[in-house]
Amino acid sequence: MNSEDRRQRFEAVAPAVIDAVRRFLARRTDPSTADDVLQDTLLVCWRRFDEILPVRPPSQGGTAPDAVLPWAYGVARNCLANAERSRRRQGRLLARVWRLDRPAEVVPAPDGPDDELTAALDALRAEDAELLRLWAWEELSPAEIAVVLGISPNAASIRLHRAKQNLREELRKTGDAAGHEESTEGSRP
Known part of the structure; x- marks a missing residue:
């Protein structure tokens, strides 16, 4: 199968997946994180699209487009878990840096600004x-x-x-x- 056919198949399924996964993520995290995770989810879906939606029709062992959504939810769930782990790691690193190397305190001028x-x-x-x-x-x-x-x-x-x-x-x-x-x-x- 050529890349144009693959792209067309993905574009036929993507709108339903995007809207559903966006709602799925909006109920679980803040809007900014939801947008980032949605992008990560779509990237994984694109990369692994042939695994979840083979060229064969369902009658010949292929996957129906409706079966894509649960798989996409699973991908989104994993991407969200990765984002949350990353945020926790960043928080721990920030706390560690704060303990080891606190910024100098800014002392205001005695008479206030000139x-x-x-x-x-x-x-x-x-x-x-x-x-x-x-x-x-x-x-x-x-x-x-x-x-x-x-x-x-x-x-x-x-x-x-x-x-x-x-x-x-x-x-x-x-x-x-x-x-x-x-x-x-x-x-x-």
């Missing part, structure tokens, strides 16, 4: 704000920022310099020069 800085960053172009966050918060060098953004290190350095200037200007507008005082050197009182 409203002027937040407002100044919000006023910048999104690209400039991201550059500054990568530099200040993630402590990346211009070369590392270049890798993150997919640009050259020289371009990252230039853009970072401009972003710092733009931030400085925004902070001046709000009356906060980021803790820096204007130089009065050379000016007369």
Whole structure:
């Protein structure tokens, strides 16, 4: 039998199997898991389709299409059991990692967020704000920022310099020069 005939035979049976197995799984698990298990079930059904629905008609020892559904339920049941085992293994692994390597606790700033800085960053172009966050918060060098953004290190350095200037200007507008005082050197009182 050629692959086109096999595909047509599968497509003739699949709609009834899909709807029935979807309902079967919906009664047993959450929607996301049901969708994943349905896909796994259909894959197994496709791979083993010739075993469950031979080319021969039922009168000659072949399997009737109605007999496919119980077999598909069995496949779905096994696929669901595999998904649940996998979820339990992931949970155990996560618990083990948590015990062995807890993430550092994030300590909030003593005075809370800097409203002027937040407002100044919000006023910048999104690209400039991201550059500054990568530099200040993630402590990346211009070369590392270049890798993150997919640009050259020289371009990252230039853009970072401009972003710092733009931030400085925004902070001046709000009356906060980021803790820096204007130089009065050379000016007369």
